[in-house]
Amino acid sequence: MADRVVETELTRGVRLTSVKAERFKTGCLSVTLLVPHTKKTASLNAVLPYVLRRGTARLTDMEALAAAMDDMYGARIEPAIRKKGEVSAVGFCADFPDGSFLPGRHDILSDVAYLTGELLLTPATRGGRLRGDFVASERQNLLDDIAAEINDKRSYAGLRLCENMFRGESYGVSKLGTAAGASAVTAQTLTAHYREVISTAPIEVFYCGAEEPERVAGVLREALAALPRTGSFTVPSTSVRTAFRGGEKIYRETVDVTQGRLIMGFRLQRTMEDPNYAAMAVMNALLGGSPTSRLFLNVRERLALCYYASSALDRHKGALFVSAGIDFDKFDEVHGEVLRELEAIAGAAFEPWELEAAKRAVVSSLLASLDDPMGLEELYLDRAILGYRSRPEELAAMCELVTAEDVAKIAADARLTHTYFLTAEGEEC
Amino acid sequence: MLKKREYARVGETAYTGSTESGLRLTVVPKPEFKRSMAFLAVNYGSVDRDFRLGGRLYSTPSGTAHFLEHRLFEVEGEDNALTTLSKRGADANAFTSADMTAYHFQCTDSFFENLELLLKFVSTPYFTAEGVERERTIIAQEIKMLEDDPEDVMYYALMRCLYERSPLRESAAGTVESIGDITAETLFDVHRAFYIPENMYLTVVGPQDPKRVLETAERLTDGAYRELPRREYGPAEGPLPAEVSASSQMDVGAPMFLAGAKGRAGLSGRESVKFELTATLALSSLLGSATPLYRELYDAGHINETFGYDLENAGGYSTLSFGGETQKPEYVCMRVLETAADLAARGIDPAFFARRKRTAWGSALRALGSFENMCCNIAAGGFSGYDYLDTVDVIDSVTEEDVRAFLAEYLTLDRCAISVVTPANK
Structure with a gap:
């Protein structure tokens, strides 16, 4: 039997999606502000929930907050920063043991909801501003996080590609913003930003757990009662460019690595005029999003050129990324092979079983997410931002209807605009 | 025969039994889920490099268990098992840790077909020289990827400080050099030695009929008696670090x-669970995010949210560790040890x-929410001799005195080693 999903407007611009499911041992609650992701505000957005998580007017430091969460049997309420196209999804994600397993105390949802509301609405302040010492320390942590982006070479290559590929577009800015932007954060600017977003941003609230949706709505209404609300609460949009001219730009950067990291960035162009999300997901699975994909079976298994070669899709921006970890001298070979695979798909030169396997991969992953509260949370957040109405089950049913032509058309529209290669000093390619 | 047991405290029911061939299995029915997971674990990991079987001593290269895991998906005359499982929409994968190799899938459809394939391909070795050669280049790329991962580099550098001889010193994937010595014959040898039903554990979590799982496993495992290999870890190591x-x-x-230290060696069964929980409670009381020490270091800017701790039982040893990003590694490490001594002497506030x-x-309850965690822990318990679903009660038995004794014994300067990664000068 399908879970009961109830969507409610809690107050102006605040929408609750409540999934009633009794099979999970832990409940999940998230409160997410949807604000535009721009170069100017990215660092403010990224630092905000961390500053709020340092203390509230009542629980003035991390130790007091931790003690309160210990009392909720180790409930976790963690800052969450996600970049969804050109939207910063900023807020808190909580998970907590389901009340029915806890000795004596059952109403853990209320505790978690009130504390989340408290973190969001009554931060620790001094002289009417967010505390300067908290802001200074979280600004430094953010700067450290930005500096640490290089630690993971695969994702670093992705960030550098985006920076070059989307120069002049907000999408090119990392979800943490830039070091310059982070350095400029002060208690004054952050307080002003906080006041603005808390009153104007549309807010998505998600709950999955054993409680009745009506009760969840009541608890959250109370927990968020002090939320100031002004404005029209439209979900920020992502600019999508649908036509490109000119050739591919290739960037190389040398760092101290033993393996080269290749990443190729494609724009989906006309596909994004009327995006068919189901077909996009199936195309990605067929190209490099599953173990039956062209990239996995050919670039890894047949040619043994790498350990990973995969593709990923940003449905918000209409971009496709192919990444692989390769020997420094295999750049041309892998780059050429990726283009050949994409061309084959564009020409519908793939077997029916490949399309079927790609559909199975997407459908199974959607259906499996129904059994995973945090997976569901992500799906419903994407849905709110992309503005489509289908639920995960319906999206899965739409994937079944995707044809070879649908998939070929998306591949044919994909245009390689930028390639980035992280290599080592002295390695020519 | 399957034995049913209810675990009221955690709201679980499990059916446990074994096949004629000796394969042990546990089914945790979850009728209200669409998704199922099957997890076939082998009590064989990267530390099991040397072993005796049939009077012969085998010494295998570092990375052999992991290499075998990669190659085992190959099926003679048919698609690779990963391809077949994926074609049916199953999300399949495998991993090799210090003391376990596991093959698993999750699916919402065709569960028993997938289970049959899992049992078949894991117990049917098919290695060709050409396939081994191709895999060598793929794994070499995996190793190079790991060599660029600072956390992986830092972890194995710590293990090489703590251990003088144990294979825990080496990455589970081996090195580009060590995997150069692996041949199809090496893989046949270790498969014959370790991939026998008595040395494996099957766990299924999902809306499946336990009896049908047992019948399937019965049909697909070979009942011929085989001798179990004797693992050779060399002489036991002392409590102090090598470096x-x-x-x-x-x-x-x-x-x-x-930073880290060796914990107690040679533990098994519920004793090892108690030690692990004692260690976890000790570390969370000392340096977890709710402690005064965490707040002191965080407020002073010496640590950030990457700061954390871990306890790992593998290869006959337990290893405790803590660390994160900091400008002052030695200072943070010293503050942890000073505070440990202080807590051990003064005691821990009862309310805290x-x-x-x-x-x-x-x-513990949260861990039960993940099918993969549950399967892995049930199998690990099966190999070590305890019932994982029954271990939450062990938390109750850990006392403040146990935690103090732990801090006094293990969190000391002479026991600890520290591994640091610093930014390269450009």
Whole structure:
């Protein structure tokens, strides 16, 4: 039997999606502000929930907050920063043991909801501003996080590609913003930003757990009662460019690595005029999003050129990324092979079983997410931002209807605009 | 025969039994889920490099267990098993740790067909020289990827400080050099030795009929008696580290460290669970995010949210560790050890300790929410000799005195080693 999903407007611009499911041992609650992701505000957005998580007017430091969460049997309420196209999804994600397993105390949802509301609405302040010492320390942590982006070479290559590929577009800015932007954060600017977003941003609230949706709505209404609300609460949009001219730009950067990291960035162009999300997901699975994909079976298994070669899709921006970890001298070979695979798909030169396997991969992953509260949370957040109405089950049913032509058309529209290669000093390619 | 047991405290029911061939299995029915998971674990990991079987001593290269895991998906005359499982929409994968190799899938459809294939391909070796050669280049790329991962580099550098001889010193994937010595024959040897039903454990979590799982496993496992290999880990190591510090330079944003110590060696069964929970409670009471020490170091800017701790039981040893990004690795490490001595001497506030236990109970419950965690823990318990679903009660038995004794014994300067990664000079 399908879970009961109830969507409610809690107050102006605040929408609750409540999934009633009794099979999970832990409940999940998230409160997410949807604000535009721009170069100017990215660092403010990224630092905000961390500053709020340092203390509230009542629980003035991390130790007091931790003690309160210990009392909720180790409930976790963690800052969450996600970049969804050109939207910063900023807020808190909580998970907590389901009340029915806890000795004596059952109403853990209320505790978690009130504390989340408290973190969001009554931060620790001094002289009417967010505390300067908290802001200074979280600004430094953010700067450290930005500096640490290089630690993971695969994702670093992705960030550098985006920076070059989307120069002049907000999408090119990392979800943490830039070091310059982070350095400029002060208690004054952050307080002003906080006041603005808390009153104007549309807010998505998600709950999955054993409680009745009506009760969840009541608890959250109370927990968020002090939320100031002004404005029209439209979900920020992502600019999508649908036509490109000119050739591919290739960037190389040398760092101290033993393996080269290749990443190729494609724009989906006309596909994004009327995006068919189901077909996009199936195309990605067929190209490099599953173990039956062209990239996995050919670039890894047949040619043994790498350990990973995969593709990923940003449905918000209409971009496709192919990444692989390769020997420094295999750049041309892998780059050429990726283009050949994409061309084959564009020409519908793939077997029916490949399309079927790609559909199975997407459908199974959607259906499996129904059994995973945090997976569901992500799906419903994407849905709110992309503005489509289908639920995960319906999206899965739409994937079944995707044809070879649908998939070929998306591949044919994909245009390689930028390639980035992280290599080592002295390695020519 | 399957034995049913209810675990009221955690709201679980499990059916446990074994096939005629000796394969042990547990089914945790979850009728209300669409998704199922099957997890076939082999009590064989990267530390099991040397072993005796049939009077012969086998010494295998570092990375052999992991290499075998990669190659085993190959099926003679048919698609690779990963391809077949994926074609049916199953999300399949495998991993090799220090003391376990596991093959698993999750699916919402065709469960028993997938289970049959899992049992078949894991017990049917098919290795060709050409396939082994191709895999060598793929795994070499995996190793190079790991060599660029500062946390992986830092972890194994710490293990090489702590251990003098144990294979825990080496990456589970081996090195580009060591895997050069692996042949199809090596793989046949270790498969014959370790991949026998008595040395494996099957766990299924999902809306499946336990009896049908047992019947399937019965049909697909070979009942012929085979001798179990005897693992050779060499002479036991003493409690002190072989080296006190290690440092590497890499392209990282900020310095990071991992400090650690050897815990108690040679534990098994519920004793090892109690030790692990004692260690976890001790570390969370000492340096978890709710402690005064965490707040002191965080407020002073010496640590950030990467700061954490771990306890790992593998290869006959337990290893405790803590660390994160910091500009002052030695200072943070010293503050941890000073505070440990202080807590061990003064004791832990009873209300605080009660909260730590409550949180430990919450984490235990959370771990049960993940099918993969549950399967892996049930199998690990099966190999070590305890019933995982029954271990939440062990939390109750850990006392404040146990935690103090742990801090006094293991969190000391002479026991600890530190591994640091610093940014390379450009």
